[in-house]
Amino acid sequence: MKRTLTQLADGRELFYYDRQDGADRGAVDERELPPRPQASELRYDPLTEEWIAIAGHRQGRTFMPPADECPLCPSAPGRRSEIPASSYEVVVFENRFPSFSTRLGEHGPAGGLSEVRPAAGRCEVVCFTSDHGSSFSRLSPEQVELVMEAWIDRTTELSAIPGVEQVFCFENRGAEIGITLTHPHGQIYAYPYVTPRTKLTLAAAGRHHARTGRNLFADVLAAEREAGVRVVAANEHWTAFVPAAARWPYEVHVYPHRRVPDLAGLDAAERAAFGPLYTEVLRRLDGLFGVPMPYVAAWHQAPVRTGRELAYAHLELFSIRRSADKLKYLAGSESAMGAFVNDVLPEEAARRLREVITE
The missing domain is CATH 3.30.428.10 (HIT-like)
Known part of the structure; x- marks a missing residue:
């Protein structure tokens, strides 16, 4: 497996995963993007002893765009997406609308008995294939292995971030579940706590x-x-x-x-x-x-x-x-x-x- 690291226009990291060494991953993200948001805040629920992430900026995330505007498809002339390359096998990049982030800001007290702290961590998007109309069920065994190598690589790196306590790889599929993008993809959360x-x-x-x-x-x-x-x-x-x-x-x-x-x-x-x-x-x-x-x-x-x-x-x-x-x-x-x-x-x-x- 070959892993190639590049950066998107707003400084987020993107990783290409390829089975062969010859893939050209030199494409540059030429979009003009707004500044990245600061980390959300965590509020502690004393009744359940659980941490709740408050991420108001996620209300503005991309929601069910038409296929020809999909941000997870490869870029093409006149249509720039989150992936600068014109083709790819598996891609992982930092979520533009993260629930957890290393970009820590200041958070004031919430009042009451709830402790407040930054939602330190990281959220990433995993694109399983460049084929917009496919699904995980249709991936070849070799493609699934490449996805698994990406999961393993990201789990290892995210586990090394100071303060991260658990790494969670997952896929939401289907409008009934509440997806916001139909392209075959999953996510990875690096939590600053062990989940309930x-x-x-x-x-x-x-x-x-x-x-x-x-x-x-x-x-x-x-x-x-x-x-x-x-x-x-x-x-x-x-x-x-x-x-x-x-x-x-x-x-x-x-x-x-x-x-x-x-x-x-x-x-x-x-x-x-x-x-x-x-x-x-x-x-x-x-x-x-x-x-x-x-x-x-x-x-x-x-x-x-x-x-x-x-x-x-x-x-x-x-x-x-x-x-x-x-x-x-x-x-x-x-x-x-x-x-x-x-x-x-x-x-x-x-x-x-x-x-x-x-x-």
Whole structure:
């Protein structure tokens, strides 16, 4: 893999990732861009002991432009985008409208009991392909490997930023999920704290280890592989299954068979084996109702400094679509109390996904 670093017109960093060394990445961003915003602010909620990012500048971010104005497509004569080159394989660049940033400013007190501090960190955009009309499910195994190399490279570098505590690679797909750009892409957040979900799962893993001496995630994977009823797909290095207590109508977790704390711990064989299995799962989701499935795909990696001996890198994929013409809305119980009610039996969801005929 070849990585090339360049800068956009406002000083943001952009990285090209190429399989071959010969790609010309000398194109210059000639746009006139406004100054970059300062970091958002973090406000502490004493009732939940969670940090909330307040990012007012994101209200003005680009929203669903037509295809010929897509900022994630390669640049062309008369149309300059976020990517200066006329073609690319995989690109990562700093988000123009970040929730977290290293450009720290001054933030006054919020009043009350809420502590306020800068939302230090970084947000990046990952373009999976230059093909505007494609999707992750259509990427070749080689392209998925290149995306994974980009995830690993960025996780390693972002983890080294002072104050960053956790790196999160993810994809939002579909208008129903709330995307603002339709080009196949994901994001990476470098948080200045350990996220609430990770705190919960690592605390559970710690209690499990104290009771049994074993890793909780490894035991969950082993139990699902043995039961088999919720397994959707598997190969030598990975298993995809619907969790027994799935929160979402269609939810699939993808685990490597060997425990590693983060993506960088995967060996060459494991990295190569991920793409064929994962894209199969995505095609099964798309084939379930005959329409593109909206989803969130979330990589769970160990925090930078804590819980690494308990963590188990894996991907959690879920959709809010519960039938061809119905969505799962987070209403009173889920939104107000955090208490989920799932309308689809996990075993039935797994069976339906297994029965989808994929190309």
